[in-house]
Amino acid sequence: MYYFLKNHFHDPPDLNDYVLALVRKLRDDLAARGLDCLVLNAYADFERLATAPQGGLYLMGVNTRNVLGTHHKNAADMQLCIDAMEVLYTRPDIGTFVLVAGDRDYIPLLQHLRRQARQVLVAGFREATSGDLLQNLGPQHFLDARELLPPATLAFLEARRRARPAPEATAPTPTPVAPAAGSPDAPEAEATPAFDPVRPLTGxxxxxxxxxxxxxxxxxxxxxxxxxxxxxxxxxxxxxxxxxxxxxxxxxxxxxxxxxxxxxxxxxxxxxxxxxxxxxxxxxxxxxxxxxxxxx
The missing domain is CATH 1.10.10.10 (Winged helix-like DNA-binding domain superfamily/Winged helix DNA-binding domain)
Known part of the structure; x- marks a missing residue:
């Protein structure tokens, strides 16, 4: 959630406050479902963050797990999976796992937890959640993070995003894909397969x-x-x-x-x-x- 808010909404001010508000609302929504949050972990290479909401997370009972990373990938995914397996096999009283993540890398973890008769929920922003993960999960088990934000906050963030449009990408010239009819380079033994009838793209x-x-x-x-x-x-x-x-x-x-x-x-x-x-x-x-x- 932290990096989606930071990148998608162009590093908004008070970013940590938004993160803490999301975690707080998620915890309240789970409580309304009758789910008491017993083990809460947050994963990041906190040393790489200019500011981090570690203190606020601690006060909400969230254990911050510092993981070393690189510019390309960190160990958060692996540490999360290890911790989930530890909870699975040492805490039989815990029947529901909530992943605040959207990478398709978590599909094996999700499938394993469900094979062990555990309920799995995923919370996140739809734009940052893998379609393959959602297909495995089922939409009824997805918690949209946008619905966890107050309407005024979401409106402010969306206005901020629209105010800074992404730069237009210049499309490259496609390389010719087949020799023209009659060209000396065209194969004589086999005719070039035909394309389907042309229609403009709509989507x-x-x-x-x-x-x-x-x-x-x-x-x-x-x-x-x-x-x-x-x-x-x-x-x-x-x-x-x-x-x-x-x-x-x-x-x-x-x-x-x-x-x-x-x-x-x-x-x-x-x-x-x-x-x-x-x-x-x-x-x-x-x-x-x-x-x-x-x-x-």
Whole structure:
């Protein structure tokens, strides 16, 4: 919650107060459900925080667990899982676990706790919660952190976020994906597969996914020309780009782009196993529109 508030709402003033208010309201809401909070832990590399609400958390009965980290990753996830396992096997009286986290890395922990007949709830901001995690959890077990904030506070934070729009991203020019008909480089033995009939893209996720594909092609073309994306590695990168979507919805995005004529999926024969690649349609109007800013 701390880092989502800090990054999403542009480091608002009194950040620690918002964090403490969220924890306090979460504890009250759980009490209203008949759940008494017996073990409360907060995880962070507190030495890296300019200010930290450790004192306020202590007064609410929250044990602050300092974990060492790097600029890329800290050990909070691992320490949380270790502590959860310790509670699971040493405190049979505790039947509900509440994770204030949204990473898909917690899916194995969630599944294990539920196999041991424990109820698991997840609290967090929807934008920062993995769609795959939610699919495993079920929406009825998700506690939206926005509903824990007073309406006036949420309105202030949203106004702050809107007042500082994100910089516009310049879409790169896509690399041509297939030789033109009649080109000497075009294969003669096999005709180029056709794209589906072209239609404009309507959803913002489709547009974002297409822009991400174009950006990936440019990134991969820095050292040598690349005109196609391997499907499986791209789907993994799409997990980071669209963490709020479950896996099947990310695949649906690819299918939506294919049926819109923006791309096609082709099979390739590898040395050991066949694989699939994504080929963009340079004649699709949305592909051309994405390329226009970079070409200008």
């Amino acid at each position: 913002p996720d489709e547009q974002s996914c297409l822009a991400f594909m174009v950006a990936e092609l440019l990134r991969l073309s820095q050292h040598r020309p690349v005109n196609e994306l391997w499907l499986t590695p791209f789907l993994r990168r799409l997990t980071d780009e669209f963490p709020a979507l479950p896996e099947y919805e990310r695949r649906d995005l690819i299918n939506a782009l294919r049926t819109a004529g923006a791309l096609r999926i082709e099979k390739r024969e590898g040395e050991q196993h066949p694989f699939s690649v994504i080929v963009l349609n340079p004649e699709h109007p949305d592909v051309r529109a994405l390329a226009a800013p970079a070409a200008a």
